[in-house]
Amino acid sequence: MQVFGKTQDNLWTLVAAPTIWGFHFLFSYFLAAYRCAPNDDVFRNIGGTRMAISGVTAVCLLLILLIARRAWREWRADGGGYSNNQDTPEARERFLEFSTLLLAALSFAAVVFETLPVLVFWDCR
Amino acid sequence: MTDTTDQSPTFADKEDEAVRRAQEDRLRAVWAAPKGWRYWSAVNNTEVGIWYTALSFIFMLFAGVLALIMRAQLALPENDLVTPDFYNQAFTLHGTAMMFLFAVPIFEAVAIILLPQLLGARDLPFPRLSAFGFWCFLIGGVFVMGSIFFGQAPSSGWFMYPPLTTEEEFTPGYGPDIWLLGLSFIEIASLAAAVELIVGTLKCRPPGMRLNLMPLYAWYVLVVAGMILFAFPPLIAGDILFELERLFDWPFFDPSRGGDPVLWQHLFWIFGHPEVYIVFLPAIALVAMIVPTFAQRPILGYSWIVLAAVGTGFISFGLWVHHMYTTGLPSISLGFFSAASEAVAIPTGVQIFVFIATLLTGHVIHSVPMLFVSGALANFVIGGLTGVMVALAPFDWQAHDTYFVVAHLHYVLIGGMLFPVVAGVYYYWPLVSGRKLSDRPGRIAFWLMFAGFNLAFLPMHYSGLAGMPRRVWTYPESLGVGTANMISSVGAFVFASGILIIVWDVLRPRGKEPYAKRNPWNAGTLEWLVEMPGESWGVRSIPAVTSRYPIWEQPNFIDDVDKGRFYLPDAAEMKRETIITSVLDGKPLQCLRVPGPSFMPMIAAVFTGAMFIFATFHWWAATIVAMGLSTISIMVWLWRGTSLIPEKPEKDVGLGLKLPLYKSGPHSVGWWAMFIMMMGDATAFLGLVFGYYYFFTIHADFPPPSTVGPGVLWPSVAFGLFAVAWSTALGARLSNQAGRVGRARVLMAAGALVALAASAALLWGPYVTGLRPTAHVYPATVWVITIWTAAHGVAGSLMLGYCLARSLAGRMTPAHDIDIFNVALYWHFVGFTVIVTVGTLAYLPVLM
Numbered sequence: 027m028q029v030f031g032k033t034q035d036n037l038w039t040l041v042a043a044p045t046i047w048g049f050h051f052l053f054s055y056f057l058a059a060y061r062c063a064p065n066d067d068v069f070r071n072i073g074g075t076r077m078a079i080s081g082v083t084a085v086c087l088l089l090i091l092l093i094a095r096r097a098w099r100e101w102r103a104d105g106g107g108y109s110n111n112q113d114t115p116e117a118r119e120r121f122l123e124f125s126t127l128l129l130a131a132l133s134f135a136a137v138v139f140e141t142l143p144v145l146v147f148w149d150c151r
Numbered sequence: 152m153t154d155t156t157d158q159s160p161t162f163a164d165k166e167d168e169a170v171r172r173a174q175e176d177r178l179r180a181v182w183a184a185p186k187g188w189r190y191w192s193a194v195n196n197t198e199v200g201i202w203y204t205a206l207s208f209i210f211m212l213f214a215g216v217l218a219l220i221m222r223a224q225l226a227l228p229e230n231d232l233v234t235p236d237f238y239n240q241a242f243t244l245h246g247t248a249m250m251f252l253f254a255v256p257i258f259e260a261v262a263i264i265l266l267p268q269l270l271g272a273r274d275l276p277f278p279r280l281s282a283f284g285f286w287c288f289l290i291g292g293v294f295v296m297g298s299i300f301f302g303q304a305p306s307s308g309w310f311m312y313p314p315l316t317t318e319e320e321f322t323p324g325y326g327p328d329i330w331l332l333g334l335s336f337i338e339i340a341s342l343a344a345a346v347e348l349i350v351g352t353l354k355c356r357p358p359g360m361r362l363n364l365m366p367l368y369a370w371y372v373l374v375v376a377g378m379i380l381f382a383f384p385p386l387i388a389g390d391i392l393f394e395l396e397r398l399f400d401w402p403f404f405d406p407s408r409g410g411d412p413v414l415w416q417h418l419f420w421i422f423g424h425p426e427v428y429i430v431f432l433p434a435i436a437l438v439a440m441i442v443p444t445f446a447q448r449p450i451l452g453y454s455w456i457v458l459a460a461v462g463t464g465f466i467s468f469g470l471w472v473h474h475m476y477t478t479g480l481p482s483i484s485l486g487f488f489s490a491a492s493e494a495v496a497i498p499t500g501v502q503i504f505v506f507i508a509t510l511l512t513g514h515v516i517h518s519v520p521m522l523f524v525s526g527a528l529a530n531f532v533i534g535g536l537t538g539v540m541v542a543l544a545p546f547d548w549q550a551h552d553t554y555f556v557v558a559h560l561h562y563v564l565i566g567g568m569l570f571p572v573v574a575g576v577y578y579y580w581p582l583v584s585g586r587k588l589s590d591r592p593g594r595i596a597f598w599l600m601f602a603g604f605n606l607a608f609l610p611m612h613y614s615g616l617a618g619m620p621r622r623v624w625t626y627p628e629s630l631g632v633g634t635a636n637m638i639s640s641v642g643a644f645v646f647a648s649g650i651l652i653i654v655w656d657v658l659r660p661r662g663k664e665p666y667a668k669r670n671p672w673n674a675g676t677l678e679w680l681v682e683m684p685g686e687s688w689g690v691r692s693i694p695a696v697t698s699r700y701p702i703w704e705q706p707n708f709i710d711d712v713d714k715g716r717f718y719l720p721d722a723a724e725m726k727r728e729t730i731i732t733s734v735l736d737g738k739p740l741q742c743l744r745v746p747g748p749s750f751m752p753m754i755a756a757v758f759t760g761a762m763f764i765f766a767t768f769h770w771w772a773a774t775i776v777a778m779g780l781s782t783i784s785i786m787v788w789l790w791r792g793t794s795l796i797p798e799k800p801e802k803d804v805g806l807g808l809k810l811p812l813y814k815s816g817p818h819s820v821g822w823w824a825m826f827i828m829m830m831g832d833a834t835a836f837l838g839l840v841f842g843y844y845y846f847f848t849i850h851a852d853f854p855p856p857s858t859v860g861p862g863v864l865w866p867s868v869a870f871g872l873f874a875v876a877w878s879t880a881l882g883a884r885l886s887n888q889a890g891r892v893g894r895a896r897v898l899m900a901a902g903a904l905v906a907l908a909a910s911a912a913l914l915w916g917p918y919v920t921g922l923r924p925t926a927h928v929y930p931a932t933v934w935v936i937t938i939w940t941a942a943h944g945v946a947g948s949l950m951l952g953y954c955l956a957r958s959l960a961g962r963m964t965p966a967h968d969i970d971i972f973n974v975a976l977y978w979h980f981v982g983f984t985v986i987v988t989v990g991t992l993a994y995l996p997v998l999m
Contacts, residue, residue, distance in 0.1 A: 036735060037362075044465035051469045055487050062481040063848045072483070110363050110454065113697035118735065121363035121454060128458040136466060136494040143486025150481040 035122035043133035062150035094130035200264030214248035226640035239306035246309030259344035268678035271357035286756030287340035295333035305330035313404035371436030382425035388838025389418030409928035420471035437575035446513025462498035492542030519593035523574035530566025555615025585684030599649030606642025675700025692717035751788035794969035865916035866993035872909030880978035910944035
């Protein structure tokens with residue numbers, strides 16, 4: 027839905043970025059767990075799994091960046107103020123856009139964190 | 152706001168003292184708590200919230216006494232003050248009660264008291280559901296805690312790890328059953344509270360309270376209730392598997408028949424770690440209300456707090472395996488959880504900095520609540536830092552199951568939860584009783600608690616690193632931790648003496664002491680509109696809000712509220728009412744009639760509780776009777792108290808605003824409640840399905856080649872019948888809406904019958920192929936998923952029958968169709984459940 031020529035933010039747009047983190051987290055965990063089970067050959071190389079996780083990471087980071095970009099642009103377009111305690115729809119939008127931006131930044135960092143094990147572990151030990 | 156009141160047609164009336172007094176009399180009569188023995192039928196938040204809070208504190212004190220007994224036992228090496236068996240029961244009940252009977256319920260209890268006040272609402276949308284939750288909590292809690300007096304308490308730790316707990320030879324008696332069934336019952340009450348609080352926060356805000364004006368406490372409540380919705384159901388799923396193994400020998404956790412004890416650990420900690428944040432966030436929410444008041448300025452960085460609450464809410468679901476670092480999972484898996492455990496420190500830290508910044512930029516008033524807040528921040532930061540340490544797998548391998556972890560978790564929970572809650576007790580006591588608690592004893596209590604706490608738990612870091620394991624009845628002198636333990640024990644008693652002072656201050660008779668002045672702390676948020684002593688109507692009129700701190704920032708605000716110049720200043724029809732508003736902007740949408748006192752929630756809770764208790768002792772006939780009575784009592788409750796057709800379509804709520812009295816579908820609070828409840832239900836179902844795929848992953852061949860599954864034929868038949876039942880539910884809703892009542896009734900009747908047939912067909916599959924659930928984990932898993940889905944089909948059939956009866960009785964019409972709308976929504980979820988069930992059990996093995 028469009029208001030003031032831009033997307034109307036709501037609770038779903040607010041949680042979109044952390045939801046992507048959640049997807050990335052579960053995907054990485056489930057895929058690695060599936061590849062390594064039942065774990066009788068712990069030295070087996072899991073290069074394919076690591077590549078797949080890296081690929082999904084790239085997609086997730088891109089999506090989070092898109093969310094951040096939209097929130098940033100719309101927030102800046104409205105002046106980018108930090109004051110959002112007024113009784114206006116603009117203040118509500120400003121609040122949601124800025125909070126979305128913050129959550130996107132956190133989610134970006136968390137997805138990067140979540141990918142680090144792939145750089146360190148090469149097998150199922 | 153005075154400008155808008157001038158335009159009201161009834162403005163002149165409102166300024167007339169006689170009119171005002173008559174309004175007050177009506178409001179007082181409508182919202183009055185029942186008298187005499189009927190007092191216990193009260194459902195209003197001011198009564199239920201206080202019972203709930205008091206009971207949580209009683210359980211906390213009980214669990215605290217158990218801790219003192221443990222500390223007395225551990226004060227000296229090789230002590231034998233209590234028996235090892237009693238010691239095991241004591242630490243198990245201590246952990247269980249502190250988590251399930253204090254930390255989580257106190258959140259629900261306090262939120263039930265505070266949320267309506269904070270939102271300027273007269274009550275939450277489902278007061279009887281809150282009352283039901285309270286009675287469940289009372290029955291379940293007394294059942295679990297009472298078991299220790301019969302020497303039958305669970306004794307295997309609050310996490311109940313199998314196979315210790317599933318094998319009769321290790322844990323004879325009823326202990327684990329009492330834990331499983333007693334707590335499952337309380338978990339249902341928690342889900343009920345989550346539904347109530349989410350709908351309350353989103354739909355019961357006062358007109359004008361946009362999302363960006365919502366008090367921070369409400370943001371936290373929203374996040375935490377959402378977390379309960381996704382964290383508790385996996386535990387319920389785990390409890391079901393566990394109890395089936397205990398009662399009927401279905402081998403979910405028995406490796407000799409394909410089961411795996413680690414599955415329980417997964418299901419338990421998928422609940423157990425978010426649980427820590429479910430406990431911590433609401434307590435920190437109290438801090439977010441207290442800090443601005445005593446800094447005498449609005450919170451600095453409102454968005455950052457929302458970031459912290461929402462961010463923690465999500466990331467806390469990615470931490471559960473850090474309780475399982477030593478179970479032998481592949482290092483790469485541990486890595487993912489270690490990464491998330493580090494990442495969660497970011498949002499958690501942010502809120503601490505926000506509080507410190509708010510205090511630094513304000514003019515801090517020193518007071519008892521502020522003292523407890525400072526103590527909380529100091530202790531919690533220590534617990535957070537040791538948390539970052541144990542989040543690292545290699546460090547955790549050293550510290551796992553030692554007193555280091557005991558020290559860590561108590562710094563987190565006492566620093567992050569107990570101190571803020573006590574701060575909240577001092578801060579909000581005037582709201583509950585009309586008087587402040589005493590200042591001097593409060594300060595003494597704080598220093599005793601702060602010193603005692605650190606004395607007790609700081610040395611445990613050392614005891615743990617020196618090699619003292621957790622959950623041991625005693626330790627040898629040669630370990631060299633005798634002094635540290637003695638200090639810990641002394642500290643524990645010093646800490647307890649602080650608590651005792653608070654208890655005394657709360658309970659001591661206050662005689663003729665004067666009431667506190669209104670808004671005694673000079674706070675800015677709506678809950679302080681309350682009069683001293685409070686009136687049961689909550690707010691005299693429901694205000695229009697234009698600011699985050701209306702009492703500070705909206706001119707003449709308290710007077711306008713008191714003089715009834717805002718919404719709903721009257722109860723002309725002698726009914727309890729509150730206003731429902733939109734999610735984003737708080738636009739008024741409906742005047743909701745909320746139900747008044749009733750014994751039905753209590754009766755329903757008694758029968759439901761009886762069902763769980765009888766099952767514990769394997770009294771199957773009694774269990775089935777109780778189940779029937781429980782279903783009937785819930786239906787009577789719904790029939791008499793919900794979706795009542797109002798005497799007129801809309802009413803004037805004041806300020807020239809007319810609002811409808813009845814809304815159905817996505818506009819009704821009942822629809823939201825059904826949607827939220829079914830999200831929790833679907834999560835529990837996915838917990839069971841997780842079990843199936845878990846075994847699928849860990850076994851090279853699952854289903855085992857030698858076993859036949861439920862086949863394809865009967866699951867397919869069931870699938871077809873469920874599809875028909877689903878479409879009749881949807882068709883009945885649409886036909887009824889279109890005014891074709893006759894057709895709708897036929898569809899409801901047909902749907903009810905087809906749903907029963909569908910459930911029977913689904914169960915027939917594994918029955919006819921002869922799957923024996925005790926033989927191997929595969930048939931057991933098939934059966935449990937099948938039964939879950941079939942039970943949902945039977946419940947759906949009952950619901951369609953209920954709607955048919957409502958329609959025939961004239962309680963459901965084309966314009967008043969809440970019931971069938973909600974039942975159709977339920978059937979969408981059943982549809983999802985059936986697709987996953989049949990796909991997983993029948994089609995997947997064929998495809999693989």
